[in-house]
Amino acid sequence: MKTIIAAALLAATSIAVPAHASEKIDAATQTQITEQLTAEGYEVRRIDTEDGYYEVYAMKDGKKVELYLNDALEIVKSKSDS
Template structure:
């Protein structure tokens, strides 16, 4: 019986953590900082959102579409060419 309760609590905690992360809103100040930083690098920002604990900026540069991933300190950790 104890194992069943422990399993149920673990499942509920995992679901709650996932729901909390996915509902985090992007604040205006952070969005503006990301936009300014990437615009200075030549990108035209289309959209910024939070996913999987990282900021994702969707941008254009030199006729190509990019997905740019930033950590909580706003360091670019990965840039992908979006097909």
């Protein structure tokens, strides 16, 4: 019985974790992020996850930028190369 409860708790916990909390970001989300940021003038180089955010490495106006996007794909923080 304890095994069944433990398995149920483990399954419930893994469902509650945001999809991007894992290292793998699905292709549809990567495409959406790339298209959105390209429309804003960024050249996307790499997309990762960090601290519950999508972390995007990109170029804009000849400068390297690091962008952090939330679940709604809104830029919540950015760092620039300058």
